[in-house]
Amino acid sequence: MAFPFGALMTSSLLFLVVLSFPNVHATGVSSSWKRAAHNVIASNHLINVPKNGGRKFRTGPWKKAQATFYEGGAGSYGGACGYDDVVKDGYGLDTVALSTVLYKKGKTCGACYEIKCVDSPGCKGKSSITVTATDICPPNYGQPSDNGGWCNPPRQHFDLAKPAYLKIADYKAGIVPIKYRRVxxxxxxxxxxTITGNPYFNSVKVSNVGGAGDVVAVYVKGEDKLKWTQLKRDWGQKWETNAMLCEETLTFRVRTSDGRISTSKRVAPKGWQFGQTFVGENLGRK
Incomplete structure (x- = not known):
């Protein structure tokens, strides 16, 4: 997988830099990606904050594609979306790396797909499984799209985490035809x-989102000085702001791709610490 950007450097005047990160889709997550980058985000201007509402996400139509698998583990299957550990972040190992056209520069991170193996002697096990998009399957322009370059644009391809793939297909099959749909x-x-960073830069990882699953906007508000502030997508489901969040009781509001809104009131108490995870209201809960 490839990471959009990350890393920060502060001085007394808060100068910012952007670093690029290596492709670690099949080899594990480099520790360097944990250092987030950011751009200055205005936090004192008035913004229109959406209210709770929206219709429930609906299942999409069946489409045809192909699926392969890749090796890894809980700490590497979520790299391109910013998930440190797909199990701890609520997704389990039924995850998938999407080809470029499906990944959409990280906007689809957290979305769910029902997948079933079809029309192949390599199919086995469950008739279908539901997986969460947590990674990217990068293009391989050195190989033809129908012979090795499975994730080259404009192909819609699913590179499943190995444990998920083995539920629907034989290991020796390697690549199988599938039908898939958004669910x-x-x-x-x-x-x-999960809030990380420092008093001058805050990175918020948003995970375990129900309903549509893919978050398109995040807002935060404090109880004291901090007014509603919209965070900026850093990469995947990592969101950033240089607003002063410390010493504030924090309320978060998220909007998913189907327009639904969830507000998690006062989930981070005053005195919260960087590295802590706070649990709020969900959409599409079991």
Whole structure:
């Protein structure tokens, strides 16, 4: 997988830099990606904050594609989406790396797909499984799209985490035809907000989101000085702001791709610490 950007450097005047990160799709997550980058985000201007509402996410139509698998583990299957550990972040090992056209520069991270192996002697096991998009399957332009370059644009391809793939297909099959469709995500527990950074830069990882699953906007508000502030997508489901969040009781609001809104009131108490995870209200809970 490939990471959009990450890393920060502060001085007394808060100068910012952007670093690029290596492709670690099949080899594991480099520790360097944990250092987030950011751009200055205005936090004192008035913004229109959406209210709770929206229709429930609906299952999409069946489409045809192909599926392969890749090796890894809980700590590497979520790299391109910013998930440190797909199990701890609520997704288990039934995850998938999407080809470029499906990944959409990280906007589809957290979305759920029902997949079933079809029309192949390599199919086995369950008639279908539901997986969460947590990674990217990068293009391989050195190989033809129909022979090795499975994730080259404009192909819609699913590179499943090995444990998920083995539920629907034989290991020796390697690549199998599938049918897939977007489905609502059913999660246990609430949306998780993990805050990292420092007093001058805050990175918020949003995970375990139900309903549509893919978050398109994140807002935060404090109880004291901090007014509603919209965070900026850093990459995947990592969101950033240089607003002063410290010493504030924090309320988060998220909007998913289907327009639904969830507000998690006062989930981070005053005195919260960087590295902590807070659980709020969810959509499409089990």
């Amino acid at each position: 609502p995500c059913k999660r246990k527990g609430g949306i998780r907000f």
